Amino acid sequence: MGTGTLLTLWVIVWALYGGIVTYVVYRRAGHRGLPGFGIGLLLGAIGNALFVFAIPESEILDSAARAVMGAFGSFLLLIPLWLLLSRQGKRCPYCFEIADPSATTCPHCGRDFPGLAAWRPDGSVPILSVRGLTVEYAVRQGRLVAVDRVNLDVYPGELVALVGESGCGKSTLAYSLIRHVTFPGEITAGQIFFKGRDVLTMTPEQLRQFRWRDIAVVFQAAQNAMNPVMRIADQMIDTVQAHEQMDREHILRRAAELLEMVRLEPDRVLRSYPFELSGGMRQRVIIALSLILEPEMLILDEPTTALDVVTQVHILDILREIRDRLGLTMLLLTHDMAIVARVADRVAVMYAGKIVEVGGINDIFYHGLHPYTRGLINAAPSLVGDLSGKSPIPGSPPNFLNMPTGCRFHPRCKYAVPKCRERVPIMESVDGRQVACHRWREIANMEA
Ligand SMILES: Nc1ncnc2c1ncn2[C@@H]1O[C@H](COP(=O)(O)OP(=O)(O)O)[C@@H](O)[C@H]1O
Ligand code: SF4
Ligand SMILES: [Mg+2]
Structure with a gap:
């Protein structure tokens, strides 16, 4: 050779x-x-x-x-x-391409850079920034990715609704914000910043202080998990003293103010046991309890589920009122578009572990860009309008252990084309809102 x-x-x-x-x-x-x-x-x-x-x-x-x-x-x-x-600029951690050092979003793949606050035109900075957050559950059949590379910004004082069908990953996402992912779940990637502090690197003691004081969570069905043999007053005192040295009198004064804010009679309620209160009253007690350490942000997981419609409306009105009076930032999880319509300033729409659209309440309701968002609105029977025009989204949410390729919504989407099956759509920013759909422009033109 x-x-x-x-x-x-x-x-x-x-x-x-x-x-x-x-x-x-x-x-x-x-x-x-x-x-x-x-x-x-x-x-x-x-x-x-x-x-x-x-x-x-x-x-x-x-x-x-x-x-x-x-x-x-x-x-x-x-x-x-x-x-x-190469030091020509900043390297995107997702696609590894180079971007301008001052960029906050990668010009190649469209993802926001981790840890960088996305500035709004009015100059406000998010109180909470989530970047590339991934949460997995190790189940018998394999690893189930319940939250997949999610980015989300929440700005001070706003009420953001995280909406999507049951099982899409809302609770997993919300609980991971305070690192409360239940076994066998695990946060496997991403970053969470609350007022610039990195939540994922907090020590156990910092985390204990952070929960309740910075972000309080009203867990789903928490009103049913109250201690049945303890008066409300004692439950409130116990909760506060687990986090802070505060005397009983001070706690009870604060509790009474908050109970009044949620339109309950403080004296009577503080003396009561949980079973003496209705479901709606217990839920309001839980909301008051969550506010007792004066958190800056409140996460509410399906706060009105299992309550009658009148009580639901009452609680939603109270939540808005609290938000306005205390300037609280809120993230509300729900599967119900009617609830979103009543309270939210901004909406993040979640499908099969991914956020697919984020926008202001009017954008989402009147000019939804993602076919899933439009599907949710068309399927919501309790919204105003002609009930006969309402139709459910065909098909059912995918199995997390056998996720469709490309766009996860493609098996249910009437606009799907071959590209949708092959490529995962990236999140694009459009006029202060975001959408992840290959065809959103064409669809918007088609339906205009
Ligand atoms: N403890 C768990 N173990 C295994 N899988 C879980 C667990 N909790 C949630 N999941 C899975 O994660 C997905 C998202 O669940 P969840 O966050 O509760 O959704 P949502 O709050 O939107 O109803 C579900 O499809 C479920 O299969
Ligand atoms: S990417 Fe394709 S399948 Fe997914 S929502 Fe858009 S049009 Fe439908
Ligand atoms: Mg849930």
């Missing part, structure tokens, strides 16, 4: 290697493509160097061939080094 044959073979091997690495890494590894590709080339270059220098100089590998092969290997080595070390 002469030098020419050897070089030809060597080029073929490299071409095959490059093709396989590109195919496997780009097609399979999604957004981790470039680092993977860079590492592939790095290993290839090292392999090449070993090959070139391990074979002794001979007729077939003369010094000229060795020089060409060595130079090519070094060139390959330069590519990953350039990718990894």
Whole structure:
């Protein structure tokens, strides 16, 4: 075998290697493509160097061939080094492309950079920023990704509704904001910033202080989980004293103020046991209790489920009133669009573990861009309008262990095209709102 044959073979091997690495890494590894590709080339270059220098100089590998092969290997080595070390700008952690140092959103993949507050035109900064949050449950059949690379910003004083069908991941997302993911769940990726503090790196003591004082949560059906043998007053005192040194009198004074705010009679309620109160009253007690340490943000998980419509409306009105009086930031989880319509300032729509659209209440209700958002609104029977025009979204939510490829909504979407099955739509920012759908522009034009 002469030098020419050897070089030809060597080029073929490299071409095959490059093709396989590109195919496997780009097609399979999604957004981790470039680092993977860079590492592939790095290993290839090292392999090449070993090959070139391990074979002794001979007729077939003369010094000229060795020089060409060595130079090519070094060139390959330069590519990953350039990718990894390039300082032309900021590297996107999702697609690994370079962006302008001042950018807050990657111009290549459209994702927001972690840890960077997305500024609003009015200059306000989010109180809560979630970036690339991923939460998984280890179940018998495998790993179930209940929340998949979610980004979300909540601004001070606003009431954001997180809406989606049951089982889409709302509670998992909300509870992970205070790192309260129940076993066998685990936060496996992402970042959570509350007023610039990194929640995921807090120590147990910092976390204990953070819960209730910074973010309080009204868990789903919490009104049914009250201690049945303790008077409301004692439950309130216990809760506060678990977090703060405060005397009984002070706690009871504060509790009475809050009970009044939720339109309950303080004296009577504080003396009562939970069973002496109705479901709606217990829910209002829980809301008052959650406010006792003066948190800046309140998360409410389905706060009106299982209550009659009149009580629901009453509680929603109280929530808005509290928000206005205390300037509280709220995240309200619900599957019910009628509730969203009544209270929310902004809406984040969640489908199968991903947020698919975020927008102001009017945008979402009157100009929803994502077909799922439009489906939810068309399916909400309690909204104003002609009931006969309401229709449920066809099909059912996907199995988390067997997620559809590409856009997760494609099996139920009347606008789906082949691209929807192949590629995951990225979140695009449009006039202060966000949507993740390949065809939102065409759909908006079609329906205009
Ligand atoms: N403790 C758990 N163990 C295993 N899977 C869970 C657990 N809790 C939730 N899940 C899964 O995570 C998905 C999201 O659940 P959840 O966050 O409760 O949704 P939502 O609040 O929107 O109804 C569900 O489909 C469910 O399969
Ligand atoms: S990406 Fe395709 S399948 Fe998904 S919502 Fe948009 S049109 Fe429908
Ligand atoms: Mg839930």
